Amino acid sequence: MRPRTEGTFISGIEPKVILDYGERLKVAGPCQWFDEGQRVSFWIVTDFTGTVIKKVAHSLEAVA
Numbered sequence: 001m002r003p004r005t006e007g008t009f010i011s012g013i014e015p016k017v018i019l020d021y022g023e024r025l026k027v028a029g030p031c032q033w034f035d036e037g038q039r040v041s042f043w044i045v046t047d048f049t050g051t052v053i054k055k056v057a058h059s060l061e062a063v064a
Contacts, residue, residue: 004041006063009034017042017057028056039063 007017007025015027017040025044034040042057 002043004061005044005057006039006041007057009036009038009040009060011036017060025055025057027060028058029060031060034060034062 005019007019009027009031010016010018010024011031011034015031016024017027018024027042028045028047039062040057040060041063042060044055045058047054047056
């Protein structure tokens with residue numbers, strides 16, 4: 001299994017996480033329990049469902 005990655009949660013209409021090197025990823029799955037700017041860990045997965053292949057953040061968890 002892939003290691004989990006950490007980033008900063010950004011709330012909004014389309015929630016995202018920002019990786020430490022600046023890349024932004026959309027969030028797949030529930031994320032209403034996180035606050036703006038909170039550090040989270042997640043898996044980066046590849047979304048093949050559309051015409052454009054993209055990476056998304058999946059299975060967010062709060063970082064202690």
